[in-house]
Amino acid sequence: MSLHHILKDLQSHSDSKKGKQYKTFFRESYTDNKDRFLGVALPLQREIAKRHPELSYQDFQKLLNSDIHEYRMLAGILLVNRYRGNEFEREKVFEFYVKNMKKFNNWDLVDVTCDKIIGNFLLNKKKKRKFLYELVKSKNLWEKRISIVSTFEFIRNNEFGDTLKLSEKLLNDKHDLIHKAVGWMLREVGKRDEKVLLDFLKTNYNKLPRTTLRYSIERFPEEKRKEMLQGIFK
Known part of the structure; x- marks a missing residue:
């Protein structure tokens, strides 16, 4: 599956009414950029992520570079899913996440991802x-x-x-x-x-x-x- 397919899947569930509500709920004053919202609920984003597990880190980067909030959230969910791999993959996800921390620039983006990646990675690495x-x-x-x-x-x-x-x-x-x-x-x-x-x-x-x-x-x-x-x- 390509990045094109996952974006098409996500866009097919967009809801302009919810998008306007989300724009109010996730305050613009919190972010460095003006987010756009598709209006796709988090549970549905998780389902979409499960259907498209094989994206590359280059694809993750493209999602994180977007001003569309759900694209960045989708990247976060995909990274959490990818982190469940072997030790080599976990370290790779951790390093990628740390490199891109500033892209997780709203409370939901942080809360859905950081404990499952950074927290878990450091759990047995106290130093x-x-x-x-x-x-x-x-x-x-x-x-x-x-x-x-x-x-x-x-x-x-x-x-x-x-x-x-x-x-x-x-x-x-x-x-x-x-x-x-x-x-x-x-x-x-x-x-x-x-x-x-x-x-x-x-x-x-x-x-x-x-x-x-x-x-x-x-x-x-x-x-x-x-x-x-x-x-x-x-």
Whole structure:
């Protein structure tokens, strides 16, 4: 199957009404370019990707260079699928992804891909995790989001240290998408070890953005959430 075939498949499912809705949902102010949207839902994009597994890295690059949002998402899904290959292929996908990180320039593009590629690649390579600590210092919003969301793979494997360290480094960040990402990862930590989450929140309460705190405690009962928002951790 060629790039032409997968684009034809994707275009055949375009929906101009949904495209306009997506344009509002994925704020243009977040991106360096003005995205165009076909209006193809994510589950359908995943189905299309399954039908076209054999694209080349040259094809991936063409998709990522596009200003059409779904093209870049499709490239991300295809890379995640390709990453499931052997060790050589995984390293190749990782390097390609890192080279093209700035192309994943919206929250959905980051969240669908980075933990499954960067996070998984670094899971058993602890010495190489310093890469995440370089990303967290970036001035690029998406690289910072990648640094924290990639740790979701560590969390799934009950490793919380890097998530907590990176979260602490991001507490003074001003962007709401970073506040939300940190809160999300902390919530995932709390699902697995409530004490670890509560200790972190208690220690850092005075520095926590309210959005981060709210996201991190969503699963608690309402009365307990009210107490936590006031800095009361029992």
